[in-house]
Amino acid sequence: MRPRMWLLLSAQLAALHGNSVLQQTPAYIMVQTNQMVMLSCKAISSSTTRIYWLRQLHAPSSNSHHEILAFWDSSKGTIHSEGVEQKKITVFRDGSLFFLNLTRVKLEDSGTYFCMVIGSPTLIFGTGTQLSVVDILPTTAQTTKKSTPKKTVCRLPRPETRKGPLCSPITLSLLVAGILVLLVSLGVAIHLYCRQRRARLRFMKQFYK
Known part of the structure; x- marks a missing residue:
């Protein structure tokens, strides 16, 4: 990838986020270390020929840093950014869906992942997927059933039965x-x-x- 392209993308990161042109799923995912993760991005426009995948390591802010991982080109396939482990990251397309596949994820892979296309004149981002990588998945605590207090029944004393024949x-x-x-x-x-x-x-x- 040309350095000028990376500078252009970094300079325009304040562009529109969550545009309806790109729809990402899921919105949030938590996985255990050394597992595989697959993120998807649906392009509404059929004319999309190139889509980028970026990672934001910290919460979105004016000082947030975006790291471009790779992009998919209709003629060249997957193009990785410099310094990215190619065996770990795979980008591919299936119709209008673009996928980012991460293998053997680590704790430092946590962050928010965006798909992006270069529009005219702005960049168009997907809705984003927050990835959280943990060593041990939290266990859901079993909900304890609330014991309903038993209702006390007041029993009336039995009337004394009269002895002898009934008249x-x-x-x-x-x-x-x-x-x-x-x-x-x-x-x-x-x-x-x-x-x-x-x-x-x-x-x-x-x-x-």
Whole structure:
């Protein structure tokens, strides 16, 4: 790559970021050291013939430094920047998708990666992918189930059960009816007894006259 081209790209890093012409995925990725990472950049315009991949080591600011890693050319294929380990970085294209493949990543590979095309008159950047390389991936803490307090049920004391037979309304009515029958029978018996006695007394009076 010509030195003038690197100077031109470095001088225009304040250009438009996150343009809809270039869409990057994923937005954030965390991987373990010595693993492989693949970043993608989709070019909306079919006329895109050259795309650059850059890395920003620190958070975006006015003093941020961008490092150009490589670019893909429709006629030459992958072109690496000076000082870049070629076996580690591969750039290729599949239709409207441009890929950056990183192998055996290290902690110093962490940063924000941008795809970029040279527009007229500005540079057009992708939305960016933040790469975080760690020695040990964090484990997701298992969510502990909240124990719901048991509701205390206030139990009312049981009513004391009465001993003996239950007096239902039917039983009471039958009992009253039986008593009435007995009273009527007793009244009839007394009445008959009285009539018989009076008849006997009359007979005796007539006999002794």
